[in-house]
Amino acid sequence: MILVVDIGNTQTKVGLFDQDELLVYERLSTDAKKTDTEYSILINYILESARVRPEDIQGGALSSVVPPVNHYLYKAIKRVTGHAPIIVGSGIKTGMKIKIDDPATLGADMVVAAVGALCEHTGPMIVIDMGTATTYSYIDEHGDFCGAIIMPGLNASLESLVSNAALLPKISFIAPKKVIGTDTIGSMQSGLIFGEAARMDGMIAKIRQEAGCEAPVIATGGMSKVVLPHCQTEILYDDHLVLKGLREIYKMNR
Numbered sequence: 001m002i003l004v005v006d007i008g009n010t011q012t013k014v015g016l017f018d019q020d021e022l023l024v025y026e027r028l029s030t031d032a033k034k035t036d037t038e039y040s041i042l043i044n045y046i047l048e049s050a051r052v053r054p055e056d057i058q059g060g061a062l063s064s065v066v067p068p069v070n071h072y073l074y075k076a077i078k079r080v081t082g083h084a085p086i087i088v089g090s091g092i093k094t095g096m097k098i099k100i101d102d103p104a105t106l107g108a109d110m111v112v113a114a115v116g117a118l119c120e121h122t123g124p125m126i127v128i129d130m131g132t133a134t135t136y137s138y139i140d141e142h143g144d145f146c147g148a149i150i151m152p153g154l155n156a157s158l159e160s161l162v163s164n165a166a167l168l169p170k171i172s173f174i175a176p177k178k179v180i181g182t183d184t185i186g187s188m189q190s191g192l193i194f195g196e197a198a199r200m201d202g203m204i205a206k207i208r209q210e211a212g213c214e215a216p217v218i219a220t221g222g223m224s225k226v227v228l229p230h231c232q233t234e235i236l237y238d239d240h241l242v243l244k245g246l247r248e249i250y251k252m253n254r
Contacts, residue, residue: 001057003043003081004246005073007064008109009132010155011222012073014046015243016057022240024050032068039076047080060085061250063108063242086253088112093252097144106145109242110137114145116238116245117218124213126204128235129242130221132156134196138207138215149203154192154223161188173226196223197230204233 001023006013007030016024026046047054060077062085064070070087077085086092088108094115098106109129114137117127123139133156136149152160154173162168171188179194181187208214219228220241228235238244 001052002247002250003057003060003077003085004243004250005060005062005077005085006109006112006242006246007062007066007069007073009066011131012069013243014043015240015246016047016050016052017243017247020247022243024052025240025243030066030069032066034069034072036072036075036079039073040079043076043080054080054082057081057083059083059250059254061088061246061253062086063088063112063246065107065109086250088246088249092249094249095143095252096139097142099144099146100148106148107135110135110148111145112242112245112249113137113220114139114245115248116220116241116243118143119244119248120238121216121218124211124215126207126215126217127241128200128217128219128221128224130154130219130223130227134221134223136203136207138211140211141213149207151199153221154196154226157196158188158192173223175226175230193227194230196227197232200227200231200235201233204235 001018004015012028012030014026090104113127113129123143124141125139127137129135132153134151134153138146140146162170171185175193176186176189179190181190217235219235219237224237
């Protein structure tokens with residue numbers, strides 16, 4: 001079994017694979033104030049809940065976009081499993097060429113999502129990850145990472161709107177019944193959800209036009225489930241794309 005951990009800006013995903021089967025999938029709040037001891041307790045609890053013994057874990061892989069948390073989770077994984085996890089970064093084998101100006105600057109989350117997509121699909125394709133940021137990655141027909149788009153995610157857009165407009169409330173991400181809102185909450189929900197869906201359709205069309213092909217689209221990230229039903233473009237959803245990518249990177253580098 002292998003333990004994989006993806007540290008995001010808001011949430012940390014924890015997965016446990018037995019061969020290619022995902023046995024355990026949990027989300028933790030990303031907290032830079034937690035110590036390695038606290039993270040060790042959380043990981044132990046996840047394993048105990050799944051009735052998995054730490055000694056059954058053969059190794060692990062870790063990706064992160066929150067550097068202050070890396071050290072603590074690295075130590076926690078090593079303490080619990082007895083194995084130092086592979087950290088996704090410069091020098092790690094990914095199985096794909098990264099054709100951007102400075103490959104070392106590419107976020108680990110985008111790397112592992114692309115690798116996860118390539119586990120089950122062939123290029124060309126567009127990989128969308130909807131988290132704190134929404135990212136689009138283009139993978140060409142050779143399986144090479146050719147470039148990306150980064151923009152604010154839904155939560156970031158809402159926080160910006162609420163913090164800069166005193167009379168606008170925080171809202172739930174629930175699609176309203178109609179596009180043209182007749183109250184403040186419905187109007188905001190329309191703008192955020194239907195607006196994001198329209199933006200996704202538009203960005204996908206622009207990427208396909210520039211790439212010169214009708215690349216299929218794979219999406220992941222918690223907010224995808226809210227927005228995808230309102231997109232006109234056919235988009236495949238895979239909630240475990242990043243964890244699958246970590247599993248494959250572990251296999252390549254163990």
